[in-house]
Amino acid sequence: MQDWAGWLLVLFSFSIVLMWKHVRSDTKVVHAIWFCIVFHHAVAFLNAYVGGVIGVEGDARTFHFYGVDASSGFSEDGFWGNPRVAYTNSLGFFYRTFGASHLLGDELSILAFTLSCIVLVRLVSLLDLERFRIGIVLFFGLLPSAMFFRSVTLRESWQALFFLLSVYWAVRLRKQLGILILSFMLMSVFCMTLLHSGLKIYAIFMIIISIYWGIFCRKKSVRWERQ
Numbered sequence: 001m002q003d004w005a006g007w008l009l010v011l012f013s014f015s016i017v018l019m020w021k022h023v024r025s026d027t028k029v030v031h032a033i034w035f036c037i038v039f040h041h042a043v044a045f046l047n048a049y050v051g052g053v054i055g056v057e058g059d060a061r062t063f064h065f066y067g068v069d070a071s072s073g074f075s076e077d078g079f080w081g082n083p084r085v086a087y088t089n090s091l092g093f094f095y096r097t098f099g100a101s102h103l104l105g106d107e108l109s110i111l112a113f114t115l116s117c118i119v120l121v122r123l124v125s126l127l128d129l130e131r132f133r134i135g136i137v138l139f140f141g142l143l144p145s146a147m148f149f150r151s152v153t154l155r156e157s158w159q160a161l162f163f164l165l166s167v168y169w170a171v172r173l174r175k176q177l178g179i180l181i182l183s184f185m186l187m188s189v190f191c192m193t194l195l196h197s198g199l200k201i202y203a204i205f206m207i208i209i210s211i212y213w214g215i216f217c218r219k220k221s222v223r224w225e226r227q
Contacts, residue, residue, distance in 0.1 A: 006103030036141025043151035044106035060152040067091025068100045105153035112157035113150045119164045155195045162192035173214035
């Protein structure tokens with residue numbers, strides 16, 4: 001009975017693709033994302049109902065159990081100090097709200113993957129690579145590593161989502177300077193660093209390069225806009 005929220009996320013992962021105009025305007029893109037999602041759901045079902053899928057038995061189940069423990073209250077280690085704790089406390093929040101379910105944890109990762117596909121489609125358009133976006137989406141979603149590591153209770157799906165968001169806003173900043181755009185980029189990078197200690201140093205360089213590229217490497221002066 002505790003799997004009901006996970007099953008709702010299965011349906012939601014398909015419908016959320018249609019909520020974005022730049023995605024639903026191209027039927028082929030929608031079908032490509034749905035095609036990838038089906039395989040990710042298959043991995044999640046195997047992991048939740050059959051047994052740990054190849055390569056993720058240890059960490060995925062460990063994070064799930066940590067999330068179950070966190071559902072009774074935030075870890076004593078604090079929410080922000082430890083990337084593992086930040087992720088498991090987030091799982092614990094959903095488990096406490098909807099019930100501790102392995103399927104729910106897996107489907108949250110697939111939700112992040114689906115959102116990543118939406119961001120990727122928008123990013124491809126910004127880079128004027130629309131003619132390749134079907135192949136890019138399929139390559140992004142159907143690699144074995146993508147299917148196995150972004151369909152279970154691991155941090156990889158969320159790391160990929162916030163990384164893509166960071167790159168998306170960096171490109172937006174290059175095309176149009178704006179306080180809100182810069183703020184969204186910084187928030188995306190910050191969220192990315194919450195998920196892995198190794199990303200903190202990378203984030204510093206990413207922020208410096210993005211700001212330098214977006215603001216100082218411009219051929220002509222531009223005005224700051226509110227959005």
